[in-house]
Amino acid sequence: MRKIAVFASGNGSNLQAIIDSIERGELNASLELVVCDRIGAYSLERAARAGIPSFAFNPRDFTCKADYELVIAERLGALKIEYLVLAGYMRIIGPTLLQRYPKRIINIHPSLLPLFPGIDGIGQALAAGVKETGVTIHFVDEGIDTGPIIAQERVAIATDETRESLAEKIHRLEHRLYPRVLQNLLKNREED
Numbered sequence: 001m002r003k004i005a006v007f008a009s010g011n012g013s014n015l016q017a018i019i020d021s022i023e024r025g026e027l028n029a030s031l032e033l034v035v036c037d038r039i040g041a042y043s044l045e046r047a048a049r050a051g052i053p054s055f056a057f058n059p060r061d062f063t064c065k066a067d068y069e070l071v072i073a074e075r076l077g078a079l080k081i082e083y084l085v086l087a088g089y090m091r092i093i094g095p096t097l098l099q100r101y102p103k104r105i106i107n108i109h110p111s112l113l114p115l116f117p118g119i120d121g122i123g124q125a126l127a128a129g130v131k132e133t134g135v136t137i138h139f140v141d142e143g144i145d146t147g148p149i150i151a152q153e154r155v156a157i158a159t160d161e162t163r164e165s166l167a168e169k170i171h172r173l174e175h176r177l178y179p180r181v182l183q184n185l186l187k188n189r190e191e192d
């Protein structure tokens with residue numbers, strides 16, 4: 001079974017969807033570690049409740065990204081993690097991790113990339129007045145939400161759409177799509 005780590009900075013609802021999907025036997029992966037850059041984030045509580053070890057750190061305790069990514073890399077290495085799954089991890093992945101996990105770092109973004117990359121993809125779509133947006137799952141490269149796309153799904157934006165209603169639609173889609181796409185990806189790479 002593929003060993004994965006989930007990186008989550010905040011609420012961790014996508015982390016929860018992954019945990020639940022593993023428990024239901026739909027996602028065949030072993031979630032070995034949750035990595036979080038915000039002490040006290042709710043994602044850490046979700047990990048604890050599911051009995052999954054976590055590594056929480058404060059980036060300010062390090063002089064630079066390379067320093068904390070090296071510590072993360074050591075943890076991942078010790079656990080023989082094969083895939084890094086970003087789920088609301090609010091930091092750009094640097095060369096330290098990218099070089100160790102080429103094509104093995106996956107991210108989910110709440111827009112139809114290349115539209116609306118970066119912070120607040122949902123708000124950007126609403127502000128732009130587009131009729132549809134969606135969710136993208138992609139490999140992570142050195143850019144911000146620029147790596148090769150693995151899967152995308154659309155969400156219609158209603159004329160009376162609010163930020164809350166759109167966020168809810170997007171999250172519902174994310175929770176269904178992410179575990180399914182991960183399962184396909186891991187299954188197809190079994191011979192790697």
Ligand code: GRF
Pocket residue numbers: 008009010011012013014015087088089108109110171174
């Ligand atoms: C999701 O909308 C994801 O697309 C984005 O950050 C959000 C994380 O939400 N990258 P959660 O922490 O999983 O609830």
